Amino acid sequence: MATFHFELVSPDQLLFSAEVESVVVPGSEGEFTMLPNHAPLVTSLRNGGVILVNGDHSSKEFAVFGGVAEVTNTSLTILAERTTPMREVTPEGLEKEILTAQTYLEAARNEEEKRVLGEKIAQLREFKHIVALRQAH
Amino acid sequence: MPSLKTLRTRIASVKATQKITKAMQMVAAAKLRRAQMAAEAARPYATSMQRVLTNLVAGVPSSSAPPLLAGTGSDNRHLFVVCTAERGLCGAFNSSIARLARDRANALVAEGKTVKFICVGKKGYDILRRLFEKDILELIDLRSVKQIGFGNAQSIAEKVIGRFDNGEFDVATLFYARFRSVIQQIPTAQRIIPADTTSAEQGEEAGSPQFYEFEPDEGEILTSLLPRNIAVQIYRALLENVASEMGAKMSAMDSATRNAGEMIRKQTIFYNRTRQAMITKELIEIISGAEAL
Secondary structure (H helix, E strand, O other): OOEEEEEEEEOEEEEEEEEEEEEEEEEEEEEEEEEOOOOOOOEEEEEEEEEEEEEEOOOOOOEEEEEEEEEOOEEEEEEEEEEEEHHOOOOOHHHHHHHHHHHHHHHHHOOOHHHHHHHHHHHHHHHHHHHHHHHOO | OOHHHHHHHHHHHHHHHHHHHHHHHHHHHHHHHHHHHHHHHHHHHHHHHHHHHHHHHOOOOOHHHOHHHHHOOOOOEEEEEEEEOOOOOOOOOOHHHHHHHHHHHHHHHHHOOEEEEEOOOOOHHHHHHHHHHHHHHHHHHHHOOOOOOHHHHHHHHHHHHHHOOOOOOEEEEEEEEEEEEEEEEEEEEEEEEEOHEEEEOOOHHHHHOOEEEOOHHHHHHHHHHHHHHHHHHHHHHHHHHHHHHHHHHHHHOOOOOOHHHHHHHHHHHHHHHHHHHHHHHHHHHHHHHHHHH
């Protein structure tokens, strides 16, 4: 099967760079799976999981917290604000993040900030739910 | 003429100093390697960010661009973010950055513009304080930070953007030393607000313009990306600065070690000559004493 180049970078390191078959990207307007020859696209990301399938059908998962994805015909670059391997993500850790976001929300001054933080908390809740479900299995 | 004992202590003290400078040089060399690795690791993000941003900017009409990109329309009030080291003993590193900032500031003041400073690192603050005491808004201390992380850069960026949103300045410039090699660090001034996209266009990767679709839309992505880009620029500057500081320290300590070696050599020759002269003098005294009998 055709492959394309995928890069996952955070500000302080390059986490993944290789040819892959497909990648599930948590776009802000909805999750999508990218395959080779996708139309060029730039999208912001929500908090969620990135699932990639390697050329040999093994898969890998990362959790990303916000950022941007750049799609061209032959490559995908995810500029994550922060990212960790999925196995290091726990519902407890996410709960902690939700709590910090909530303290920020209480301190927020304008409507715009409140909207952004409210959205972030909703996304984190959803993400936590998914992670918890997955661990139960 | 100094006595033999004082000469001996003098040599011993120079030897002790040489040991210290030698050790400092080796520590700086080790730290330099780590700093270079950190700078290397941060590069892919910065280049990708620059590429996405350049493509975005090309698609947004300048009339609707946010102020972080288009500026406020005037350039009367400047903010200088001066990044220097927290420690000295690294040659002309701190003073050359501070000098560049000072010269720029003096030129702007002469044109009737105002300049305010944010200092990152104590050494630059110490130098600039003598001239611009009342214009320094803030000193950001990174002394307790062992390894500079993105979080440090982000908090600096937030402070800068916060002041920009309050309308405190029109143009922000970042001062740091670009790392060229161990013996060459170039003090650099880089404009961060309004965002400088011209340098990116000259980059090798900007060859073919891509036609992207945008989700949600250009404006929204741009408003979230621009502040992050500033943080990335500051982060890169800080990492380059650490590498430059260590490079400067390494070569400064290397020449200090060599100077100490030279001094030890000269002092030892002088010590031996003096000792010889005294022996000869004593011999003459004994011989002439024996002859007189």
